[in-house]
Amino acid sequence: MKLSMLMATTILGLALAGCGGNGDSTSGAASGISSSAASPSATASLSPSQSESGSAGAAQAACNQQQTAPHPELIRQLPADFPTLVGWQPTEVTNQGQTRAVSGVLRGGVTDLVTVRDNAADELVTEGYTQAGSDEEAGFEAEAEFTGPQEVTIKVKPLCRDYLVLTYTVRQ
Secondary structure: OHHHHHHHHHHHHHHHHHOOOOOOOHHHHHHHHHHHHHHHHHHHHHHHHHHHOOHHHHHHOOOHHHHOOOOHHHHHOOOOOOOOOOOEEEEEEEEOOOOEEEEEEOOOOOOHHHHHHHHHHHHHHHHHOOEEEEEEEOOEEEEEEEOOOOOOEEEEEEEEOOEEEEEEEEEE
């Protein structure tokens, strides 16, 4: 099947999947058929690089200077004596109400996500925080939550080749 025909079938299938909605069994069946017909064609039209995981693919791209440029003064946006991971350089701060997220970069690759998260967690636990939970999605991100003087979440994600982003989110 030609690519243009494949794309047209996908678009038609997606359009039909959104039609109906009156709750009768006919529209539900048509919706199910359209969705399952659209799925294989949608994936088949992707090139191998497009179907790779987004974060893992992004991690292979080269970094630009702006993404990794440290801003050491941003460390003051974290509470006094807040434990950060050795090698972590703050690059950006985002505020929303009583929540502040300070992101920074450090050297590493997608295979280091869990290790970096665990090392950052150890630093927080050493300083009196209690780990409340953790989660990871291989190749995408690793997270952990803490209670203590403040509620803290850490998230590690790939940025680009040889760099990770570690974000400390502090709720006061």
